[in-house]
Amino acid sequence: MPSEENRRITDVGTLKALAHPLRADLYRLLCVERVATASQLAEHVDEAVSLVSYHLRKLAGHGLIEEAEPQTGDGRERWWRPASDGVSIRDEDFRGEPGRAAAHLAATRLFHDQRADHYRRYLDERPTWTPEWNTASVDNESWMRLTPAELAALKQELEALLRRYDERARAAEAAGDTEGRERVALFAYGFPFRV
Numbered sequence: 239m240p241s242e243e244n245r246r247i248t249d250v251g252t253l254k255a256l257a258h259p260l261r262a263d264l265y266r267l268l269c270v271e272r273v274a275t276a277s278q279l280a281e282h283v284d285e286a287v288s289l290v291s292y293h294l295r296k297l298a299g300h301g302l303i304e305e306a307e308p309q310t311g312d313g314r315e316r317w318w319r320p321a322s323d324g325v326s327i328r329d330e331d332f333r334g335e336p337g338r339a340a341a342h343l344a345a346t347r348l349f350h351d352q353r354a355d356h357y358r359r360y361l362d363e364r365p366t367w368t369p370e371w372n373t374a375s376v377d378n379e380s381w382m383r384l385t386p387a388e389l390a391a392l393k394q395e396l397e398a399l400l401r402r403y404d405e406r407a408r409a410a411e412a413a414g415d416t417e418g419r420e421r422v423a424l425f426a427y428g429f430p431f432r433v
Contacts, residue, residue: 243322243323244322244323244324244325244326245301245302245321245322245324245325245326246325246326246327246328246331247325247326247327247331248331250332250337250338250341251300252300252301252302253327253332253341253342253345254341254345255296255297255299255300255302256297256300256302256325256345257341257344257345257348257349258293258296259348259352260283260285260289260290260293261293261296261297262348262349262352263283263352264279264283264290264293264294264297265297265302265303265320265325266352267279267282267283268303268318268319268320269320269324270421272319272320273306273309273317273318273319274317274318274319275315275316275317275318276290276291276294276316276318277290277315279294279318291316294318298318301321302320302321302322302325303318303319303320303321304318304319304320304321305317305318305319306318306319327342327345327346329342353423353425356423356425357423357425360375360423371420376424389428389430392428393428396426400424407419
């Protein structure tokens with residue numbers, strides 16, 4: 239059973255393993271699907287099953303994913319799941335040494351670009367979604383003047399709110415409430431800037 243908490247990544251090797259574009263996509267897909275085979279994931283990323291299997295083993299080698307209980311009677315299938323509820327990558331763990339800082343920056347840029355691609359895909363597909371989904375979708379900007387402590391508190395409150403909604407949704411889904419339920423991505427960035 240996966241850990242209920244985010245795994246904090248503090249070593250460059252694990253960060254680099256996750257920061258590979260295909261591995262990052264596969265990790266996200268497993269977080270969404272919760273459990274899947276290499277064949278199922280290969281269909282989503284349009285890659286060969288052998289390549290997907292290779293990258294899944296790399297993720298597993300760093301403890302990011304793990305084997306899951308088989309979901310079917312086919313003993314040839316290898317099922318995977320995230321090893322934790324998610325990952326946490328903090329700037330403070332990669333400061334001080336130029337190589338560590340550069341690896342963190344490269345990973346952060348990759349993750350941001352992939353998130354932006356996901357949002358652009360939604361924008362391109364928006365006409366295929368119902369008016370209810372398009373109205374419910376969030377796209378806003380907030381411009382505030384905060385202290386580091388206030389921004390940290392805001393981050394903690396947002397994370398707690400997201401966890402509550404995720405827990406409620408998972409419980410409802412487990413109880414069979416799947417009507418009208420879709421996967422939803424929420425990306426939030428809070429950072430200082432100068433004009």
